Amino acid sequence: GENVEQHPSTLSVQEGDSAVIKCTYSDSASNYFPWYKQELGKRPQLIIDIRSNVGEKKDQRIAVTLNKTAKHFSLHITETQPEDSAVYFCAASFPLGNQFYFGTGTSLTVIP
């Protein structure tokens, strides 16, 4: 199956700074890449996604970039706020069946 690696495992930034989380995937057939935010004790919530025919997608302070050739994609959060503190997971999806394979997660702490 697909293997998704995620870095870093922990990230601390000052409020207002940017945060970048990177993921790589192994199967070139994967074509859909969502990002989820999980707050402590809560379910994962989708924050942004990107499909393989797009190189970049932006939604206010959040952006995702995809490099299909290198098989990696990144989450960028600008002007971070304390409420951005959470665990973030990337995932890669096969085109058939839509199974998601998740990265190991990044615990982001935004320091006020």
Added chain:
Amino acid sequence: SAVISQKPSRDICQRGTSLTIQCQVDSQVTMMFWYRQQPGQSLTLIATANQGSEATYESGFVIDKFPISRPNLTFSTLTVSNMSPEDSSIYLCSVDPGHFDQPQFFGPGTRLTVL
């Protein structure tokens, strides 16, 4: 997005027993999935719950340990059988309301502790 509920929200069980977790969606969905999230870890896909047929299991998960039912397009169950402390985890169902290349939405999870 779909409203997803799970029962129970949490349980404490004795080793050797079984627990069935229910996942209910407020609308018909194409795909339903079951994940395990061990403490402080990522989400691991257990299986795809197929409506009207046997579930499709990921490597490392077997039907005898995690039997799954999906009798219709809004409901699925996951049973954790013959439990051991290593089965202590959060179990989450997710749904894909549409077709491929669509986000999945997660239920609130079931926190299982096995003593």
